[in-house]
Amino acid sequence: MLDATVIKSTGSWYIVRTNDGRIIRARTRGKMRLQIVDTSNPVAVGDLVNIELDANYENTGSITEVKPRNNWIIRKANKLSSKRQILATNLDAAILVASLFAPRTSLGFIDRFILCCQSMHVPAVLFLNKTDLLKDEITKVTEELNRIYKDAEVTILVGSARKNQGLEPLLNFISGKRILLAGHSGVGKSTILNTLFPGVRAKVGSISESHEKGKHTTTFAEMFILDKNTQIIDTPGIRDFGVVDIPDGEIAHYFPEFRAVMSQCRFNNCKHEHEPDCGVLKAVSEGIVPQERYYSYLSILHNEDMYK
Ligand SMILES: Nc1nc2c(ncn2[C@@H]2O[C@H](COP(=O)(O)OP(=O)(O)OP(=O)(O)O)[C@@H](O)[C@H]2O)c(=O)[nH]1
Ligand SMILES: [Mg+2]
Ligand SMILES: [Zn+2]
Incomplete structure (x- = not known):
């Protein structure tokens, strides 16, 4: 039996990293005791798990137990769906990446996400990316965000990953934490990761011109281990953030x-x-x-x- 952390989830397989640094492909097996029921993913990136190695194989195994979670970010895909999805677990903080164009992020989406963070006591940052597209509107937009979120206990940062502008405060915030990066497809989550940490080489997509939307380039949540204490979880773009489990x-x-x-x-x-x-x-x-x-x-x- 080995202790490990789930660093990637593909739906059927999980990639886990053992405490001594081994990378293992694992499946879930049998009946696990679950802390959260009715989810499309019983095991999520960030989970601490117990692994039983397969006999005769060195790099594959089974997840036999998910340890109790400190916190988790959970949503449902739309208001009618009953299946819930855990984005990531055991976080120190979350960064919601947003943009005003290509694609546009609404205040409703932002507020649902930060509500979930508040309910889990996960500090949240709102990073408005793609300010290069705003030109002389930057000051006005920044002031608006600062006015709306003045007392909302969310840190507002703005910048452009493409132009490498405004990323330093983001880097300072990330350092020494396990961070979730979330937001719509195409807002630039993977670009931010690559710009801050060139060694990572996360896949970056393009924006569809007719719809000004991303193309779901990142398909699975994945934790990038940047140093001993700093980890970033890049996630696939989500269209909606339906609030669950808050009466x-x-x-x-x-x-x-x-x-x-x-x-x-x-x-x-x-x-x-x-x-x-x-x-x-x-x-x-x-x-x-x-x-x-x-x-x-x-x-x-x-x-x-x-x-x-
Ligand atoms: N103009 C502009 N474009 C950007 C900026 N950051 C990223 N992009 C572009 O936005 C597109 C999508 O970037 P990604 O990093 O793949 O976006 P993502 O949020 O990871 O998208 P998914 O993986 O689909 O969820 C790419 O064409 C990037 O070059 C920025 O600051 N300004
Ligand atoms: Mg991506
Ligand atoms: Zn009242």
Whole structure:
């Protein structure tokens, strides 16, 4: 029996790295005790597992147990699907890569992702990439993001992987952590990884001209081990981030700027919609809580507008 970390997941096979640095291809076997049920991937990148080596083979084995996870980022692909997918587990932080063009990332998508990070106590960074496409709008866009996310406990960084601009703060943040890189297809996740760490050589795709969307170049989540303490998990682009496992009554707790004013609600089960004497509604009307964040809250609460 060997302890190992899952570094790549292809669906049927997993690549794991043992604590003494061996790389092994492994399958799941038999009945594993699972911490999270109903997922399309019972084992995810970042998982600590027990491995039993196959007799007669040196580099293949079976995963016999998944150790309890510190945290995980989980979503469903759309609001109707019942299958959930774990993006990665046991993280120190997560970076959501976004872009305004080719493709466009919506505030709703951003807010769903950072809600999940908040609920798991995973520090989140929003990296707005492709600022070279914004030209003189950069300052305005950056100011907008800083206004909307002022009290959302998410770090806002902007830059261009293609032009190698603005990546230094990102590198400082990454250093010494296990990081998830997530976002729509084509936003530049793999490009960022390659620019920061030229030895990695992750595959980079192009953008379809007619749709301004990525082409799902990265097909499997993969952990790149950059030094002893720094690991980045590059993931395939996701179209939607459907919130799962957060009860309606808890959603507001993971909007940090709501948390500060919720104590003023008259009812302690206030949903902050139409209730009288609601601290959140008051803060929105006074401009203390940004409208954009409040709309995201409502759309998550009503499980709607996934694409907005
Ligand atoms: N203009 C511009 N293009 C960029 C920038 N960063 C990446 N790109 C381009 O965006 C396209 C997609 O980049 P990838 O790194 O493959 O994107 P990804 O997020 O890894 O996409 P998936 O693997 O499909 O999820 C490529 O053509 C990159 O050259 C940038 O800062 N500016
Ligand atoms: Mg990629
Ligand atoms: Zn309220």
